[in-house]
Amino acid sequence: MLNLVAAAFFFLVSIGIASAVEPDEVLDDPVLEERARQLSTELRCLVCQNQSIDDSDAQLAKDLRVLVRERLVAGDSDSQVIDYVVGRYGEFVLLKPRFSMRNLLLWATPIIALLLGAFAFLTMARRRRAAMTAESVSLTPEENERITKILDERD
Amino acid sequence: MTVELGHYCLVLALVLSLCQSVVPIIGSQRNDMRLMATADWTAPATFLFLALSFAALVKANVTSDFSVQNVWANSHTLKPLLYKYTGVWGNHEGSMLLWVLILAMFAASVAVFGKNLPPALRANVLAVQAWILASFVLFILVTSNPFIRLDPAPFEGQDLNPVLQDIGLAIHPPLLYLGYVGFSITFSFAMAAMISGRIDAAWARWVRPWALAAWVFLTAGIAMGSYWAYYELGWGGYWFWDPVENASFIPWLTGTALLHSALVMEKREALKVWTILLALITFSMSLLGTFLVRSGVLTSVHAFATDPERGVFILAILILFIGGSLFLFAIRAPLLRTGGLFTPISREGALVFNNLFLTTAAATVLVGTLYPLVIEAVNGAKISVGEPFFNLTFGPLMIPLLLAVPIGPLLSWKRGDLMGALQRLYFAAGSALFVMILVLAFTTDAPVLAVLGIGISVWVTLGAFAEIITRSGFPKKSLPVAFKRVAGLPRSIWGSALGHAGMGLTLLGIVGVGAFQHEIITSVTPGQKVDVAGYSVQFDRVLPRKGSNYIEDVVLFNVTAPNGNTFQMQPSKRVYTTRRMPTTEAAIETFWFSQLYISPGDVALDGSVTVRFWWKPLVTLIWLGPLSMVFGGLISLSDRRLRIGAPTTAKARRKEVEVKASA
Numbered sequence: 001m002l003n004l005v006a007a008a009f010f011f012l013v014s015i016g017i018a019s020a021v022e023p024d025e026v027l028d029d030p031v032l033e034e035r036a037r038q039l040s041t042e043l044r045c046l047v048c049q050n051q052s053i054d055d056s057d058a059q060l061a062k063d064l065r066v067l068v069r070e071r072l073v074a075g076d077s078d079s080q081v082i083d084y085v086v087g088r089y090g091e092f093v094l095l096k097p098r099f100s101m102r103n104l105l106l107w108a109t110p111i112i113a114l115l116l117g118a119f120a121f122l123t124m125a126r127r128r129r130a131a132m133t134a135e136s137v138s139l140t141p142e143e144n145e146r147i148t149k150i151l152d153e154r155d
Numbered sequence: 156m157t158v159e160l161g162h163y164c165l166v167l168a169l170v171l172s173l174c175q176s177v178v179p180i181i182g183s184q185r186n187d188m189r190l191m192a193t194a195d196w197t198a199p200a201t202f203l204f205l206a207l208s209f210a211a212l213v214k215a216n217v218t219s220d221f222s223v224q225n226v227w228a229n230s231h232t233l234k235p236l237l238y239k240y241t242g243v244w245g246n247h248e249g250s251m252l253l254w255v256l257i258l259a260m261f262a263a264s265v266a267v268f269g270k271n272l273p274p275a276l277r278a279n280v281l282a283v284q285a286w287i288l289a290s291f292v293l294f295i296l297v298t299s300n301p302f303i304r305l306d307p308a309p310f311e312g313q314d315l316n317p318v319l320q321d322i323g324l325a326i327h328p329p330l331l332y333l334g335y336v337g338f339s340i341t342f343s344f345a346m347a348a349m350i351s352g353r354i355d356a357a358w359a360r361w362v363r364p365w366a367l368a369a370w371v372f373l374t375a376g377i378a379m380g381s382y383w384a385y386y387e388l389g390w391g392g393y394w395f396w397d398p399v400e401n402a403s404f405i406p407w408l409t410g411t412a413l414l415h416s417a418l419v420m421e422k423r424e425a426l427k428v429w430t431i432l433l434a435l436i437t438f439s440m441s442l443l444g445t446f447l448v449r450s451g452v453l454t455s456v457h458a459f460a461t462d463p464e465r466g467v468f469i470l471a472i473l474i475l476f477i478g479g480s481l482f483l484f485a486i487r488a489p490l491l492r493t494g495g496l497f498t499p500i501s502r503e504g505a506l507v508f509n510n511l512f513l514t515t516a517a518a519t520v521l522v523g524t525l526y527p528l529v530i531e532a533v534n535g536a537k538i539s540v541g542e543p544f545f546n547l548t549f550g551p552l553m554i555p556l557l558l559a560v561p562i563g564p565l566l567s568w569k570r571g572d573l574m575g576a577l578q579r580l581y582f583a584a585g586s587a588l589f590v591m592i593l594v595l596a597f598t599t600d601a602p603v604l605a606v607l608g609i610g611i612s613v614w615v616t617l618g619a620f621a622e623i624i625t626r627s628g629f630p631k632k633s634l635p636v637a638f639k640r641v642a643g644l645p646r647s648i649w650g651s652a653l654g655h656a657g658m659g660l661t662l663l664g665i666v667g668v669g670a671f672q673h674e675i676i677t678s679v680t681p682g683q684k685v686d687v688a689g690y691s692v693q694f695d696r697v698l699p700r701k702g703s704n705y706i707e708d709v710v711l712f713n714v715t716a717p718n719g720n721t722f723q724m725q726p727s728k729r730v731y732t733t734r735r736m737p738t739t740e741a742a743i744e745t746f747w748f749s750q751l752y753i754s755p756g757d758v759a760l761d762g763s764v765t766v767r768f769w770w771k772p773l774v775t776l777i778w779l780g781p782l783s784m785v786f787g788g789l790i791s792l793s794d795r796r797l798r799i800g801a802p803t804t805a806k807a808r809r810k811e812v813e814v815k816a817s818a
Contacts, residue, residue: 023678023765042543050395050396052542055392090537091537091539093539094538096543097526097538106526107548109522109523110548110551113518117514
């Protein structure tokens with residue numbers, strides 16, 4: 001979409017810097033590198049807008065990518081790396097917010113919406129069925145008379 | 156002078172739409188035909204004045220009249236002519252003017268083409284349309300006037316943002332606005348229905364073509380924008396779950412739900428209240444999108460300009476329309492009589508299922524987009540909600556929906572036969588399983604989810620045509636008979652088949668790129684060869700070149716395909732001279748449905764270049780899918796039932812009676 005101005009913005013802050021993930025950052029161990037890439041997609045570039053450090057070519061994103069790789073090489077687990085980065089930069093850096101009380105509504109929305117919707121439809125359907133059956137049995141005497149008359153006429 | 160005339164036309168449009176906001180509705184309340192009929196000429200006249208106003212702005216841009224502030228800020232004498240035209244809506248003021256122009260165009264087309272609507276309904280629809288129009292024209296005049304002059308006039312402009320200097324800007328925003336604003340018509344119809352308290356199957360029949368048209372434009376606009384971002388931004392992504400993308404995606408989700416629920420209402424008179432609510436919500440979400448983009452409340456960079464005054468103004472419009480319409484709904488909805496009983500396993504049931512998941516998905520995206528804003532307002536904490544969140548929540552919601560897509564159209568109304576429907580889908584299910592086994596056999600490290608995704612996409616794509624096959628009677632009937640039957644099917648059946656198949660294709664593209672994309676990031680020296688998924692890519696040299704308003708370093712690559720064909724690819728690094736802004740122009744080569752994508756970094760002093768190479772398997776399906784949906788929508792729009800279904804005019808009826816009488 002018009003993500004273009006986003007690009008414009010970070011191009012401005014990153015003049016003279018080559019594109020995201022550069023060859024000199026790549027780790028020799030392919031398994032570690034793969035983990036680093038995966039983690040990078042979950043961390044936000046702080047000076048860009050809604051972009052992961054994996055996509056961004058801002059200097060700060062590069063610093064973070066290098067930091068992630070340093071921690072991995074030092075033997076950290078994925079969650080330890082995340083904790084370390086959050087410890088330094090706050091939860092703002094996470095593109096996937098944590099499951100916490102504060103984010104309860106965020107994570108629960110799909111389930112709540114689905115259950116509420118299903119409940120509403122079922123209740124409405126039941127009520128409608130009840131209303132329809134109630135209506136259909138209660139013909140007034142006049143209506144009954146008219147129906148008999150119509151049926152008689154057709155004979 | 157033309158600039159002042161344009162300004163004046165804008166004011167005239169405001170006055171006319173204010174008249175149209177009041178007079179027709181008084182007419183419909185008093186049953187006064189003359190008052191109601193005023194809307195029939197004020198609506199086209201408003202459109203005319205806005206078109207003149209827009210033309211004045213286009214002229215100022217094309218002639219590079221830098222005495223106009225808006226032109227000075229976004230244009231340059233050296234800018235290519237095409238971008239002098241498209242640059243008109245490449246900024247806040249101009250794009251808002253385009254927004255109201257399209258709004259007025261829809262109102263005018265209801266006045267012109269809606270002659271077969273009951274007069275009171277037409278008058279009310281046009282009045283509601285005028286409320287929206289008046290609000291936004293006022294917004295433009297007060298906060299975002301594109302006709303403000305500069306004195307003294309500067310000699311040279313500041314040029315348009317380079318990333319917007321692309322053919323994409325010519326097509327993407329107008330399509331998107333046609334979609335966004337198109338849903339204003341369904342909103343106005345819903346409001347009119349609540350004002351008059353009358354909603355029946357005929358109402359749904361009138362609304363459906365408008366909803367379908369808006370949906371077609373929105374689908375095309377979103378897909379077009381996605382492809383634009385993919386090739387222009389140069390990092391190969393096609394969807395970023397950015398707040399502004401979400402702002403266009405939420406109305407798409409609810410609009411898709413609306414299309415389906417309107418179907419139930421038209422055919423079975425059920426889901427009336429729900430359809431009305433969806434019509435209100437869909438346009439409300441379009442307004443919310445406009446608010447999010449224009450106000451700058453979300454730190455979205457898509458916003459051309461962030462200005463608190465504008466934000467507050469649009470927020471007021473937003474509250475007025477969303478609040479007002481929901482209030483009216485709360486009072487009027489209980490009065491609407493619903494009808495049409497159905498069991499859970501039925502066409503209606505399937506469409507309810509569709510609506511349930513689509514609206515839940517819309518709610519998920521909406522909450523995800525606004526949550527950081529709310530949290531920050533409540534306790535000052537800053538959090539981010541990005542792609543990993545949406546993949547984890549939106550993705551699973553789509554699975555049951557997509558699994559059900561082929562089944563729905565095969566169920567009959569009122570009471571369906573699930574086993575019978577599934578029997579007709581043996582072929583689709585068998586093919587899906589077969590393809591999944593093939594993928595497992597021929598790839599070594601395919602993720603389980605990717606295999607599942609491919610299976611679902613085959614199921615959806617092939618299953619979409621099950622209804623047509625069933626109706627043709629093939630293989631029981633001979634091929635010629637089957638063909639004759641297929642040719643005689645209503646076009647809307649083809650429409651839904653192509654629409655549904657498009658979903659399957661898009662999914663296949665997303666899974667293909669997500670799971671099997673091949674990426675190489677490396678630094679290359681002249682003459683060096685890189686192997687990208689079987690394509691031998693050789694870096695030739697760097698060629699400096701000069702464009703009209705930029706200079707670029709073209710990075711030449713000679714590519715040899717696995718079949719021996721050779722060709723050249725020329726990505727480049729550009730610097731636009733006026734704004735001193737660098738951009739990356741990726742080179743893309745398409746092979747069937749897959750693409751080779753080369754994005755260069757900067758050229759180092761020693762002549763080496765850092766380059767990202769991608770092999771993107773099946774990537775074009777991501778946009779061919781929406782194309783199929785758009786095509787399906789257009790076929791459906793041309794269905795005779797949509798045109799003939801509406802009541803005939805009195806004149807035509809008289810003629811019919813005369814013919815019968817003479818017979």
